[in-house]
Amino acid sequence: MKLFVMILIVIICLFITKYGRADFLVWQNEGFYNKDEDISGSLPSGPTKGSPFMLAMASVPESKDTGRNNIDLPKPKFKGSMSLEETIKKRRTERSFVSIALSQQQLSQILWAAQGITEERGFKRSIPSAGALYPLDIFVVVGKEGVDDVQAGVYQYQPAHHQIKCVVPGDLRKKLAEAALSQMWISRAPISIVITAEYGRTTGKYGKRGVRYIHMEVGHAGQNIFLQAESLNLGAGIVGAFADERVKDILKLPDEYVPLLIMPVGVSHS
Numbered sequence: 001m002k003l004f005v006m007i008l009i010v011i012i013c014l015f016i017t018k019y020g021r022a023d024f025l026v027w028q029n030e031g032f033y034n035k036d037e038d039i040s041g042s043l044p045s046g047p048t049k050g051s052p053f054m055l056a057m058a059s060v061p062e063s064k065d066t067g068r069n070n071i072d073l074p075k076p077k078f079k080g081s082m083s084l085e086e087t088i089k090k091r092r093t094e095r096s097f098v099s100i101a102l103s104q105q106q107l108s109q110i111l112w113a114a115q116g117i118t119e120e121r122g123f124k125r126s127i128p129s130a131g132a133l134y135p136l137d138i139f140v141v142v143g144k145e146g147v148d149d150v151q152a153g154v155y156q157y158q159p160a161h162h163q164i165k166c167v168v169p170g171d172l173r174k175k176l177a178e179a180a181l182s183q184m185w186i187s188r189a190p191i192s193i194v195i196t197a198e199y200g201r202t203t204g205k206y207g208k209r210g211v212r213y214i215h216m217e218v219g220h221a222g223q224n225i226f227l228q229a230e231s232l233n234l235g236a237g238i239v240g241a242f243a244d245e246r247v248k249d250i251l252k253l254p255d256e257y258v259p260l261l262i263m264p265v266g267v268s269h270s
């Protein structure tokens with residue numbers, strides 16, 4: 001029995017090391033955070049306590065959905081034609097788009113940059129995440145003829161299978177633009193990425209300080225989208241001014257999901 005337990009412990013240790021969890025287990029356990037620290041005074045709407053289920057979610061593999069609402073995206077490419085330095089230099093908030101559809105390859109790159117899994121066998125993603133809890137979800141509002149061979153609608157990105165899943169059909173770009181204080185330029189982009197957070201996934205572990213962590217994470221995702229778009233010779237905009245409840249309603253988001261950022265993407269006029 002003792003031997004069996006020892007072998008089991010060795011196997012668990014090997015598993016943790018192989019799948020890269022050891023590093024974050026170290027900093028989580030060394031008290032580098034203060035669970036009860038209040039950094040904001042006013043928390044965003046939505047729950048801040050995470051259930052054990054929520055905490056587990058980030059590392060539970062999504063089951064591959066083969067339903068007709070799901071689209072397998074082309075594999076992302078890891079080599080581009082623009083250097084990182086040039087991409088950073090060129091990045092600007094784009095607000096003027098021509099009505100040219102994106103290819104599925106371009107959509108694939110943008111979503112992968114925002115939240116794609118970047119390990120062959122592991123679960124870690126393109127952006128860092130406090131405790132590797134991954135509180136962000138990425139939605140894409142696709143306009144009519146916004147992406148080749150993709151119907152207009154709202155899609156949720158599924159990182160584990162690099163798929164998109166249709167959650168609301170129809171061209172909702174005008175409604176989204178109206179919800180963003182009528183910044184109608186948003187409706188002229190072929191797609192808009194909407195980044196949402198489920199706060200409980202992170203605050204369940206880190207308390208109110210988790211709110212700060214999530215806001216850092218959305219910045220990472222936003223910059224990745226900006227840089228990926230630029231390096232594909234596309235343009236991206238960024239929108240923080242919108243009515244949360246209206247965006248939630250348009251995307252039919254679950255109650256716990258809070259929209260944090262809208263990023264229209266397309267071929268730019270300039």
Ligand SMILES: Cc1cc2nc3c(=O)[nH]c(=O)nc-3n(C[C@H](O)[C@H](O)[C@H](O)COP(=O)(O)O)c2cc1C
Nearest residue numbers: 091092093094095180183237238239240241242261
């Ligand atoms: C968090 C955040 C929210 C923003 N919200 C909006 C917005 O609602 N509408 C808009 O037109 N630009 C918005 N911007 C873009 C800024 O106006 C823009 O980044 C700034 O003018 C600097 O220009 P650049 O991004 O082209 O370098 C936002 C930028 C950030 C970082």
